[in-house]
Amino acid sequence: MKNKMQMVLACVLIMFVVVACGQTSSPSVPSSPAAVTAVIVPEVEAEVQADPGASGVGDSYYPGFGNGGYDVTHYTLDIAVTDVSSGKLTAITTIEATATQDLLSFNLDFIGFKIVSITVNDVTADYSRKGQELVITPLKPLLNGQSFTTVVRYTGSPEVMQSVALPVQTGWIIAENRSFVLSEPDGSAGFYPVNDHPLDKATYTFHVTVPEPFEVAANGVLTETLDNGDTTTFTFELRDPMASYLATINIDKFEVEEMESEGGIPIRNYYSSDLPEEARKPFARQGEMLDYFSEIYGQYPFEVYGSMVMNTEFESALENQTLSIYGIDMIDYDDMEGTELTVAHELAHQWFGDSVSVADWSDIWLNEGFATYSEGLWTEHLDGREALDDWVKFQYAEVATYPEYYTSPGKPPTDELFNGGVYVWGGLTLHALRLEIGDEAFFETLKTYFALYKNGNATTDNFIAVAEHVSGKELNEFFDLWLYSEKIPPIPEMGLGVE
Numbered sequence: 001m002k003n004k005m006q007m008v009l010a011c012v013l014i015m016f017v018v019v020a021c022g023q024t025s026s027p028s029v030p031s032s033p034a035a036v037t038a039v040i041v042p043e044v045e046a047e048v049q050a051d052p053g054a055s056g057v058g059d060s061y062y063p064g065f066g067n068g069g070y071d072v073t074h075y076t077l078d079i080a081v082t083d084v085s086s087g088k089l090t091a092i093t094t095i096e097a098t099a100t101q102d103l104l105s106f107n108l109d110f111i112g113f114k115i116v117s118i119t120v121n122d123v124t125a126d127y128s129r130k131g132q133e134l135v136i137t138p139l140k141p142l143l144n145g146q147s148f149t150t151v152v153r154y155t156g157s158p159e160v161m162q163s164v165a166l167p168v169q170t171g172w173i174i175a176e177n178r179s180f181v182l183s184e185p186d187g188s189a190g191f192y193p194v195n196d197h198p199l200d201k202a203t204y205t206f207h208v209t210v211p212e213p214f215e216v217a218a219n220g221v222l223t224e225t226l227d228n229g230d231t232t233t234f235t236f237e238l239r240d241p242m243a244s245y246l247a248t249i250n251i252d253k254f255e256v257e258e259m260e261s262e263g264g265i266p267i268r269n270y271y272s273s274d275l276p277e278e279a280r281k282p283f284a285r286q287g288e289m290l291d292y293f294s295e296i297y298g299q300y301p302f303e304v305y306g307s308m309v310m311n312t313e314f315e316s317a318l319e320n321q322t323l324s325i326y327g328i329d330m331i332d333y334d335d336m337e338g339t340e341l342t343v344a345h346e347l348a349h350q351w352f353g354d355s356v357s358v359a360d361w362s363d364i365w366l367n368e369g370f371a372t373y374s375e376g377l378w379t380e381h382l383d384g385r386e387a388l389d390d391w392v393k394f395q396y397a398e399v400a401t402y403p404e405y406y407t408s409p410g411k412p413p414t415d416e417l418f419n420g421g422v423y424v425w426g427g428l429t430l431h432a433l434r435l436e437i438g439d440e441a442f443f444e445t446l447k448t449y450f451a452l453y454k455n456g457n458a459t460t461d462n463f464i465a466v467a468e469h470v471s472g473k474e475l476n477e478f479f480d481l482w483l484y485s486e487k488i489p490p491i492p493e494m495g496l497g498v499e
């Protein structure tokens with residue numbers, strides 16, 4: 001917005017000078033052609049010097065993820081699904097962005113589909129595709145600071161996507177006669193053209209049209225349901241910035257459950273209409289969780305929360321912004337309290353992962369370690385400090401007994417980003433920090449870190465700096481030990497250690 005204003009002002013200024021020059025018959029103002037040229041030349045030069053935008057944003061683990069040279073502010077995903085069981089769709093993605101350099105061309109991440117057309121500022125643009133890189137060359141280069149709108153029209157069915165970071169299918173997943181979307185970290189490019197890295201957060205509007213009697217659950221607030229006869233269009237607005245991998249569109253027949261936390265946070269849960277009633281049980285305390293985490297971390301950062309539970313066999317959950325999603329295999333009927341901890345985990349990610357996002361995927365423990373320790377904190381909230389200590393001892397024993405499943409949290413393998421180490425060892429790192437600096441400084445650190453980096457991105461160094469500032473202690477050695485050691489360090493206060 002600011003840049004657009006500046007552009008307009010600059011144009012007005014140039015026009016004023018040109019007109020003024022043209023108008024003058026007064027001998028006191030030079031009206032030589034040189035004076036006019038001097039005004040026009042810089043723009044011409046900028047066009048000549050424009051470079052292509054980078055094909056990656058510079059992630060140390062995944063150099064190809066995201067792109068350089070622009071900043072997206074808003075995505076509008078207009079998707080008409082004509083057949084849920086094949087995922088056949090016709091879509092228009094509109095991307096509002098600002099150039100951060102002069103751009104001869106720029107890249108988006110996008111896989112599969114048949115592209116029908118691409119325009120930049122309403123003018124047809126050239127494009128080429130190579131792997132997940134979609135290279136768009138506008139008719140005229142874009143200038144640094146310029147806002148521009150890209151519209152990509154496409155049709156087809158999403159390809160089956162295998163993440164490079166973990167051995168699971170991601171993106172738009174079809175489960176017979178329903179579908180769901182979970183994309184961390186690289187599945188989003190499988191259903192919309194995107195600057196696919198958490199560094200470039202943006203707001204979203206979803207218009208999703210599905211055949212009757214299907215319904216849609218997406219991120220944010222449902223603002224309109226339009227009955228078109230044979231189809232229904234659902235509009236969702238997500239008004240807080242979101243990392244691209246958290247965008248989710250789920251299609252099924254749902255029962256929607258609405259409530260509010262005592263603290264006033266609206267909750268809406270989507271359950272497959274054929275989901276067994278007991279499966280809802282572990283979600284009953286989400287309101288209390290929202291209020292509790294708001295108290296210890298800082299106010300819940302979004303407009304609404306809720307969970308989507310789909311009655312289909314997938315054994316994962318993902319913390320999509322404002323709408324965590326679960327497959328039925330995540331519900332353990334023999335351990336509903338354990339399942340409730342998973343619910344606390346995904347909910348805590350709204351603060352750590354979603355609102356405060358990683359700046360580099362190598363720092364994933366900042367998401368998973370924090371969400372895992374939140375399970376411990378929820379346990380402590382319910383049953384007291386002793387229950388937390390038992391939880392810590394159990395987690396520690398897991399790492400000590402099966403070291404092959406837990407790498408140090410600061411440096412997980414690139415092809416196994418969500419290694420157990422970033423969760424359990426990462427969570428224990430926070431407990432060790434708590435013992436190192438004391439409860440008061442520890443909780444103050446979490447609050448300050450959240451307050452400083454909410455709606456943005458943070459690094460491990462940012463977190464360490466906050467902990468050092470709040471506690472007044474030098475903590476580099478502590479974090480080096482906990483994040484990068486070969487073996488999990490001891491917790492002498494609790495008599496924990498490995499040989």
Ligand code: TRP
Pocket residue numbers: 166168169170182183184185316317318319345346349368418
């Ligand atoms: N972030 C998820 C969690 O809460 C784990 C996860 C990462 C995941 N990538 C995924 C789950 C892809 C399903 C699909 O622990």
Ligand code: ZN
Pocket residue numbers: 345346349367368371
């Ligand atoms: Zn997690």
